[in-house]
Amino acid sequence: MNAKSAARAQGRPVLQRFPLALRILGYTTVIAIGLLYLFPFLLQLVTGFKTDPDAAAHPLGLIPATPTTAAYQRLFGLSQSGEAVPFFRWLGNSVFLSVTVTAGRVLLDSMAGYALARLNFPGRRLLFGFVIAILAVPPVALLIPKFLVLNTFGLFDTYAAMIMPLLVDTVGIFIMKQFFESIPREVEEAAKMDGAGVFRTFWSIVLPMARPALITLTILSFQGSWNEFTNLLVATQSSQYETLTTGLARFVSGSLGQGTQYPLKLAAALMATIPVAVLFFCFQRYFVQGANAGAVKE
Structure with a gap:
């Protein structure tokens, strides 16, 4: 019993x-x-x-x-009282930065991840070791070197300075590499037998199979670039390049008008939060699938 x-x-x-x-x-x-x-x-x-x-x-x-x-x-510029808030300029710069960086990261991180996972070339293990080592470096330690590089090449205070340092992400490379290693090699071998080259195999065969990882990388890239702050501090100084994060930071510091202005500040923060929240809730199922696939190697 x-x-x-x-x-x-x-x-x-x-x-x-x-x-x-x-x-x-x-x-x-x-x-x-x-x-x-x-x-x-x-x-x-x-x-x-x-x-x-x-x-x-x-x-x-x-x-x-x-x-x-x-x-x-x-x-939204519908009131005549108080100093104007350049919200739409902040929003436009944030959308431009996020879309450009996300597209670049998805393409470059997936190509780098595939190369590290499947291509045999001298120094592959050493290169992947460097990628892992970069994850241990605090981003704040790279602020001054990043500023010096941008200033030396004449890119400081431009859109290029906002975008180029963010185009490749070590976390994205690691996620894509782990996912590509979980794909059976027989799929690629069959494509090679049909005459497909390395890039054709990657683009037409392997990449469509990596949809969960690509969606995960898209969400992480969009969220990271949308909320990016430290890179923009050393990359720009003109108000025309302000995004929602840098604009809100200046706003919170009290440069727009007088008083606490809590309603205006929190309304702007809410508008900045909504796009990322909607993106995550719409694709959270794929996000979890991609994270699991990147963490577990078959």
Whole structure:
């Protein structure tokens, strides 16, 4: 009888093996932690509809005393009060930077990953060792050398300075290499028997099979370039090259107008958050698949 009970218990889901009171406590704890993480985003959303005095007097209040869209009207240039916020210029620069960098990373990282995974050339292992070693270097340690290189080549304060240092990413190379190594070699050998060259095999055969990894790399690249800040600090100085991150940083420092302006600042931050959040939630299934495929080698 004990054996049968043990067998039934083993066949049930893990959570159902615990007492009801313990399960309720666990669910309550998880929900509470989830709400704790959601609170800043909810506060950001609500504060955008507050007035400046209301936001200053009740910064943690979740119900606006006098709901208003004044912050969004000023953000989108629909209000005549206060200094103009160049939100659309920031947005345009961010979109241009993110799209260009994402396209470049997906192409170059996948080509580099395939070369390290499949092509036999002298120094391949040493080169991959350098790629792994770069992951251990703090990005802040490269800021001054990056500025010196850009300034020496006359690229400082240009769009090229914003884009070129971000076109290749070591994490992306590693993800693509691990995924390509999980693809059976018989697929490539069959393509070679049909007369396909290395690039044709990569472009027409292997790359379409790497869809989960490509989507993962696209999400990571778009998110990273959209939120990029440190590279832009040493690459540009003119206001015409400001993105959402650098523009918001200047905004938060108090250079636009007077006072705290919490509603305007948080409304701008919310608008900067939405594109990345939508992209992730739309492709999170592929993101998980690509991450698993890159981490586990068959």
